[in-house]
Amino acid sequence: MTLSITHLGPPGTYAEQAAVFYVNWLTKSTGFEATLSPYPTISQSLHAVADGKAHLAVVPVENSIEGSVTTTLDTLWQLDSLRIQLALVLPIVHTLISCASSLDKIKTVYSHPQALAQCQGWLERFLPTVQIIPSNSTTEALQRLEQETTTAAIASSRAAQLYNLPILASGINDYPENCTRFWVVSQGEADAGYRASTIDASHTSLAFSMPANTPGALLRPLQIFAQLGINLSRIESRPTKRSLGEYLFFMDLEADVKEAQMQSALAELTMHTEILKILGAYNILPISAVT
Amino acid sequence: MTLSITHLGPPGTYAEQAAVFYVNWLTKSTGFEATLSPYPTISQSLHAVADGKAHLAVVPVENSIEGSVTTTLDTLWQLDSLRIQLALVLPIVHTLISCASSLDKIKTVYSHPQALAQCQGWLERFLPTVQIIPSNSTTEALQRLEQETTTAAIASSRAAQLYNLPILASGINDYPENCTRFWVVSQGEADAGYRASTIDASHTSLAFSMPANTPGALLRPLQIFAQLGINLSRIESRPTKRSLGEYLFFMDLEADVKEAQMQSALAELTMHTEILKILGAYNILPISAVT
Missing domain, CATH: 3.40.190.10 (Periplasmic binding protein-like II)
Known part of the structure; x- marks a missing residue:
């Protein structure tokens, strides 16, 4: 298949x-x-x-x-x-890709906003006067580099290989981790x-909204999981898009959705949430070497 | 002064x-x-x-x-x-600003990524084939519009006035609120x-990091405020930038930092946090009319 x-x-x-x-x-x-x-x-x-x-x-x-x-x-x-x-x-690991002969020839740097933000310190130090232009992905601007020799892009070394373009600087992200x-x-x-x-999933992710204007409403969900010994590895709030100050919560929990503890927690959680969605249960695969 | x-x-x-x-x-x-x-x-x-x-x-x-x-x-x-x-x-209230004679002449739309995201549905419906280009602010691209008559930008009606540019469509944000x-x-x-x-502030904002690898660590801060009757109006997590899975938390609380309850809460909170910063205590001024 x-x-x-x-x-x-x-x-x-x-x-x-x-x-x-x-x-x-x-x-x-x-x-x-x-x-x-x-x-x-x-x-x-x-x-x-x-x-x-x-x-x-x-x-x-x-x-x-x-x-x-x-x-x-x-x-x-x-x-x-x-x-x-x-x-x-x-x-x-971000690299600076450009057909410019040296850093001082570069006038414009393109990349995805996340990549630009991750290399902000390096850009301020080594290219303080260039124009920074956000793009929809790290690779969107690569096709123009051969024509525009004062333009650079931030992308992976693999992208430079794929497009057959020179790397001017490597490992330019501000934080190594x-x-x-x-x-x-x-x-x-x-x-x-x-x-x-096919063994148990290590994590379950879910998202929920809560009835509007319920002060202290987030405490209860956290208590439910803590009391059942389920660790919360991440919580993220997002606007409901209904009105300012109303949020959805995304949670990553360290347990399989199929475990009895988790099923008890979810049963109780539904009583305190408006909409509850289970986004999935899964394991984590670290990528150690660049393929 | x-x-x-x-x-x-x-x-x-x-x-x-x-x-x-x-x-x-x-x-x-x-x-x-x-x-x-x-x-x-x-x-x-x-x-x-x-x-x-x-x-x-x-x-x-x-x-x-x-x-x-x-x-x-x-x-x-x-x-x-x-x-x-x-x-x-x-x-x-977003508007589409362009010197194009009609919508079907537009090939490119510039704006800040947040504004582009807020008008995504409108763009897909009325300009499904245009190229969407993120910019550093809603107004950065306005200066090119007079030269480039197939280009549009998303910004406020006030921006259109300031730059003396025509508005092709108004209120194009997907959500009215x-x-x-x-x-x-x-x-x-x-x-x-x-x-x-000079009266009491209605809100206090703070941010804190927690000792690494403390499961369920977020529950305690929420409990401290809940027990003292202080409502949490917003919580936001941000990466510490040290390693994946370590977070800072930003909280907006509905109390003045000078209140006795809040001082008790903060005294207890310092025992559970690594770094605690009070970002300020303030009131909220709604802007009802465009000036």
């Missing part, structure tokens, strides 16, 4: 790098083959799976420096049919074939 | 609109006069105040649709000397002259 997998494009993005790693792992462990389809936005790559045009999407959720990828959270909240199957953690967590997302319930193992 | 106030530029941004409102209010209530200084990034507008180059910065904190402005939170965490003096809530909360920030402790009133 050949699976189709969507990701943020054009080719060479970190999302594609995570997807390539996932495909290699999947082929080795299950014999599945896969083709990759780049989409211009993360939202479109998720919608393609919800609409049945692809089997899986590999989407960034969170970077260790710049935080949540909010478009991923908001789109998963909207699209009821999607479930997280696996998490991947990719170390991020830079990594991004991705989710592999499919339609409907878990298909064990897509996953890291 | 003339105060200098920084904001995200070029002129015509929503931050400038909030700053203009604030200056009008300030002049009426205190007799202070003020000059506005646009900066190319939010971070730079805050650094100018921390470095003593300006008295106040007006910075966006949170939009009701797109959520936190993370660069504001991260910069306030870094710059110890800044304190919030006042919050302003500005209704956001779109507003942005701004903070007015100065160096050091409160100066009553900058504030909405």
